[in-house]
Amino acid sequence: MDRRNFHLFQPLTYQVATGALSPGEIAYPLRAILKRHRRARVLLAEVSDIDVDRRELQLRSVDGLPAPPSLGYDTLIVSGGSQYSYFGHDEWSEHAAEVKSLESALTVRGRILGAFEAAEMERDRARRAPWLTFVVVGAGPTGVEMAGQIAELARHTLRGEFRSIDPRNGRILLVEAADRVLTSFPESLSRRAATSLERLGVTLLLGRTVVSVDRDGVTVQDHDGATERIASRNVVWAAGVTASSLAAKLGSLTGAACDRAGRVLVEPDLTLPERPDVFALGDMVQVRGSDGQTVALPGTAPVAIQQGRYAAKVVRDRLRGRSTPSFRYRDKGNLATIGRASAVADLRGLKLSGLLAWLIWLVVHLWYLVGFQNRVLVFIRWSFSYFNHGRGARLITGEPGGE
Amino acid sequence: MDRRNFHLFQPLTYQVATGALSPGEIAYPLRAILKRHRRARVLLAEVSDIDVDRRELQLRSVDGLPAPPSLGYDTLIVSGGSQYSYFGHDEWSEHAAEVKSLESALTVRGRILGAFEAAEMERDRARRAPWLTFVVVGAGPTGVEMAGQIAELARHTLRGEFRSIDPRNGRILLVEAADRVLTSFPESLSRRAATSLERLGVTLLLGRTVVSVDRDGVTVQDHDGATERIASRNVVWAAGVTASSLAAKLGSLTGAACDRAGRVLVEPDLTLPERPDVFALGDMVQVRGSDGQTVALPGTAPVAIQQGRYAAKVVRDRLRGRSTPSFRYRDKGNLATIGRASAVADLRGLKLSGLLAWLIWLVVHLWYLVGFQNRVLVFIRWSFSYFNHGRGARLITGEPGGE
Numbered sequence: 194m195d196r197r198n199f200h201l202f203q204p205l206t207y208q209v210a211t212g213a214l215s216p217g218e219i220a221y222p223l224r225a226i227l228k229r230h231r232r233a234r235v236l237l238a239e240v241s242d243i244d245v246d247r248r249e250l251q252l253r254s255v256d257g258l259p260a261p262p263s264l265g266y267d268t269l270i271v272s273g274g275s276q277y278s279y280f281g282h283d284e285w286s287e288h289a290a291e292v293k294s295l296e297s298a299l300t301v302r303g304r305i306l307g308a309f310e311a312a313e314m315e316r317d318r319a320r321r322a323p324w325l326t327f328v329v330v331g332a333g334p335t336g337v338e339m340a341g342q343i344a345e346l347a348r349h350t351l352r353g354e355f356r357s358i359d360p361r362n363g364r365i366l367l368v369e370a371a372d373r374v375l376t377s378f379p380e381s382l383s384r385r386a387a388t389s390l391e392r393l394g395v396t397l398l399l400g401r402t403v404v405s406v407d408r409d410g411v412t413v414q415d416h417d418g419a420t421e422r423i424a425s426r427n428v429v430w431a432a433g434v435t436a437s438s439l440a441a442k443l444g445s446l447t448g449a450a451c452d453r454a455g456r457v458l459v460e461p462d463l464t465l466p467e468r469p470d471v472f473a474l475g476d477m478v479q480v481r482g483s484d485g486q487t488v489a490l491p492g493t494a495p496v497a498i499q500q501g502r503y504a505a506k507v508v509r510d511r512l513r514g515r516s517t518p519s520f521r522y523r524d525k526g527n528l529a530t531i532g533r534a535s536a537v538a539d540l541r542g543l544k545l546s547g548l549l550a551w552l553i554w555l556v557v558h559l560w561y562l563v564g565f566q567n568r569v570l571v572f573i574r575w576s577f578s579y580f581n582h583g584r585g586a587r588l589i590t591g592e593p594g595g596e
Numbered sequence: 597m598d599r600r601n602f603h604l605f606q607p608l609t610y611q612v613a614t615g616a617l618s619p620g621e622i623a624y625p626l627r628a629i630l631k632r633h634r635r636a637r638v639l640l641a642e643v644s645d646i647d648v649d650r651r652e653l654q655l656r657s658v659d660g661l662p663a664p665p666s667l668g669y670d671t672l673i674v675s676g677g678s679q680y681s682y683f684g685h686d687e688w689s690e691h692a693a694e695v696k697s698l699e700s701a702l703t704v705r706g707r708i709l710g711a712f713e714a715a716e717m718e719r720d721r722a723r724r725a726p727w728l729t730f731v732v733v734g735a736g737p738t739g740v741e742m743a744g745q746i747a748e749l750a751r752h753t754l755r756g757e758f759r760s761i762d763p764r765n766g767r768i769l770l771v772e773a774a775d776r777v778l779t780s781f782p783e784s785l786s787r788r789a790a791t792s793l794e795r796l797g798v799t800l801l802l803g804r805t806v807v808s809v810d811r812d813g814v815t816v817q818d819h820d821g822a823t824e825r826i827a828s829r830n831v832v833w834a835a836g837v838t839a840s841s842l843a844a845k846l847g848s849l850t851g852a853a854c855d856r857a858g859r860v861l862v863e864p865d866l867t868l869p870e871r872p873d874v875f876a877l878g879d880m881v882q883v884r885g886s887d888g889q890t891v892a893l894p895g896t897a898p899v900a901i902q903q904g905r906y907a908a909k910v911v912r913d914r915l916r917g918r919s920t921p922s923f924r925y926r927d928k929g930n931l932a933t934i935g936r937a938s939a940v941a942d943l944r945g946l947k948l949s950g951l952l953a954w955l956i957w958l959v960v961h962l963w964y965l966v967g968f969q970n971r972v973l974v975f976i977r978w979s980f981s982y983f984n985h986g987r988g989a990r991l992i993t994g995e996p997g998g999e
Contacts, residue, residue: 198709198992215620217989224757225986234759237713237992256706256992258714259723295993303659306601310640311661320662354627356637566980566988570973577969583628585969586620589601589640589659590698 194236194264196255198223201295202562204494205571207335210292210301210429211342212350212587213578218570220295221563236260240439243269245446245468268470270504273437275476275492277430278454285406289330289428292339301429303589305343308427309351310589312358325363326425328411330403331432332369333377334529337386339429340367341532344393349582361394366423368398368413370432375529375537377491382537385546389531403432434492436477443473452479458487461519463504472507474500483519490522494561499523528554533579597639597667599658601626604698605965607897608974610738613695613704613832614745615753615990616981621973623698624966639663643842646672648849648871671873673907676840678879678895680833681857688809692733692831695742704832706992708746711830712754713992715761728766729828731814733806734835735772736780737932740789742832743770744935747796752985764797769826771801771816773835778932778940780894785940788949792934806835837895839880846876855882861890864922866907875910877903886922893925897964902926931957936982 199220208214227233238260242251248267254260277291292298305327312324327347329340347363354360367374367390373383374390374397387397401413401421410424436455444451447465450458456479457465463480465471475497482488490496503520510517526540530551538550545553555575559568577583602623611617630636641663645654651670657663680694695701708730715727730750732743750766757763770777770793776786777793777800790800804816804824813827839858847854850868853861859882860868866883868874878900885891893899906923913920929943933954941953948956958978962971980986 198713198990215618215989216993217618217620217991220991221988222757222990224754225990228757235757236717238717256710258710259718261717261719295991299993307640307659307661310601314639314641314664315662316664351627354625354631354638564988566976566986569976570988573969573972573976583969585624585967585973586618587601587625587628588620588623588698590619590702 194238194240194250194252195223196237196239198235198237200226200563203293204558205562206295206298207292207338207342209295209586210298210305210339211346212302212306212584213342214571214574215586216295216299218567218574219562221567226563236264240271243271243439243442243446243471245465245471248470266470268472268508270472270474270501271439271443271477272473272475272497272501273439273477274497275434275436275454278433278435279430280403280433282406285403286430288408289406289411289430291430292335299590302587304427305346306587306589309347309355309358309360309363311426313355314357316357321358323410323424323426325358325360326410326423327363327365327427327429328368328423328425329366329429329431330368330406330411331430332367332371332374332397332399333431334375336367336369336429336431337374337390338530339431340365340390340395341393341530341535343429344390344395345532345582346584348394350578350584350587352582365393365395366398366425367395368401368403368411370400370402372400374399378527378529378537378539379544382539382544382546386529386531386537389535389546393532393535434476440473440477443471447471462507462517463500463520464507472504474504480520488522491527493527495525496522498561528557530554533582597641597643597653597655598626599640599642601638601640603629603966606696607961608965609698609701610695610741610745612698612989613701613708613742614749615705615709615987616745617974617977618989619698619702621970621977622965624970629966639667643674646674646842646845646849646874648868648874651873669873671875671911673875673877673904674842674846674880675876675878675900675904676842676880677900678837678839678857681836681838682833683806683836685809688806689833691811692809692814692833694833695738702993705990707830708749708832709990709992712750712758712761712763712766714829716758717760719760724761726813726827726829728761728763729813729826730766730768730830730832731771731826731828732769732832732834733771733809733814734833735770735774735777735800735802736834737778739770739772739832739834740777740793741933742834743768743793743798744796744933744938746832747793747798748935748985749987751797753981753987753990755985768796768798769801769828770798771804771806771814773803773805775803777802781930781932781940781942782947785942785947785949789932789934789940792938792949796935796938837879843876843880846874850874865910865920866903866923867910875907877907883923891925894930896930898928899925901964931960933957936985 202219205219223235239253241253250264252260279285290300308324315321344365347360351360375383404414405412414420440457444457459478463472476492480488507517530536534548536551536554538545605622608622626638641655644656653667655663682688693704711727718724747768750763754763778786807817808815817823843860847860862881866875879895883891910920933939937951939954939957941948
């Protein structure tokens, strides 16, 4: 059951937002994935409520499609994921789109490309500058990737395409509340990433929190409380994540605790307390270890994939009358890319950066991309852009251009 | 000057509408095309008015971008193209989208795929049927291609992906006012195309005009005035074309005549009467021959391409003080595809159909696609779908699903 008819490979949506890839290349129809599993059924609908006692889902139709009012289950696996949170300022989202959903990534793509178009047409220098100032909020992997990609777009891809402006004069600012980028990585790799970003022309504003966002820019505040105003028509949001609202719902239904990020605390076997028939997994959960302590797990795809496999195994084991040991995350490492031939990799203590890390990043992302055809297409897109800095998918479509 | 930042290869938008290709694969950024032509400038704006005496364009901004209020010219070349016309019933467009623009093609894609989803969820047989009934209005090349693609989608691509319905039971109806499909082709090829369509499972409703379209279906009327109601939640419009409103504007400014389809009549050198500094070309014009008679030219890409080259040559010749002979269209032939390995080709009297015609269609369309990368990507998509009937770009995005 999903609201959308496709699986989206979220680690690459930022590449759609910067015109490097097309939506169809990182998304794959759910029905095509599950075609051969004759007992798997795909339904397009939204879960509006869960009745854990009667084991029933209440459904809401999406996109004008008819939907059955309810659906019974024996075992329920909920993996609603997470979304960006605007620290209680949802009104900021209008001016600071995120790049997690495909639609939002397309909006960002239209805004970034539209900003250069606007600058080309704006004759007033003072009014031109905010169009060429790009602010990325949050220096986690997505924020770093976005800043790097916008820098490459401005410095290389668009070079020579304008007549009134030089896109290389674009300013790219990366705002981060912590004192370093990529806080989930060891400090040495953060430093390498920071150097790579600066070499690409990204200005780092570390130790700053965003206190306001509006149509004309952002205001940031440092540790001492001093504020600074940045005039910008392009703010991209990549900070702060909040769990799907299904987590809170499961918490209230079952008495499971929820943390500040809205994640529900599940048992060591990923089920809800005293509800062995309800699993929750992925970005929307925290896992209680066998010792009672919460296990610190990153909100990444590898965790969700392993949890998905684990939940399926528990169901199979139960049907066979076997028990399953608690979920254990096998950390295969942490990757983030900064730009062309530049990435950092923390592989169980082995720290890599530069070209080698980037090649590993490339292979891993191609490997996990769903659909052989998509792998071939993305590989070709990447090969072209490696050699000529080109970005083929630079279309302004839909509701673009800013306000 | 264009409203959009990309060149769209319109002959393939119908493949976007049926999930065979991604938008980015048939569109190419204008700036990238003209990058190396240092004296060419691209501006994103809409022409709101033309002052032919003062040689000035009045501009309107698009997508919230700033735009200069006006722009002077020495020579103006207008090629505004055409759009589908709903025979004075613009209200039909809400329920019968066309596939000429990229956005509209994406809307159609969402509706076609959404219809199968709706049918899968609809338990009531009577209410399910209209979701699985697809009506294509107009049996020109686009209508034939759409009907063929929907049939392949239903019969092959989606086969085995649903559990409550069999997509192969979908009905695809092709409505045409004339007594044969592809009226721009010789009769023998129309017959071959009709046979191919019927083999794919398309029902031809020839000699029928559409008299109404609403959310629940269409009403068609035959030559004897008898009407028939077809319950359908999926109507695709591919009938009747009207020239860009710029044609009427040029007509009223210069006294040039416009025909019923809104096309302005231009001189043998593609300029407007007594306005040698204003060219008009493409789908929005009719050309007066040297003998004073109107030359019958199809509204196709080859005509527009040759006219574009011709206008450029006239401008160059003038700068060199040379005169240019009148425009002459070199008809290289006419191609239309019906489905996999099936097409018709009328090449200066040489009539081909089947696999050979399809291979010619394939090569020609790859050849004219702008951007080497796009050619490679489209070739790969087509190769995959030839062998496994797959369609990689089957996403329901934006405002999909019908009403």
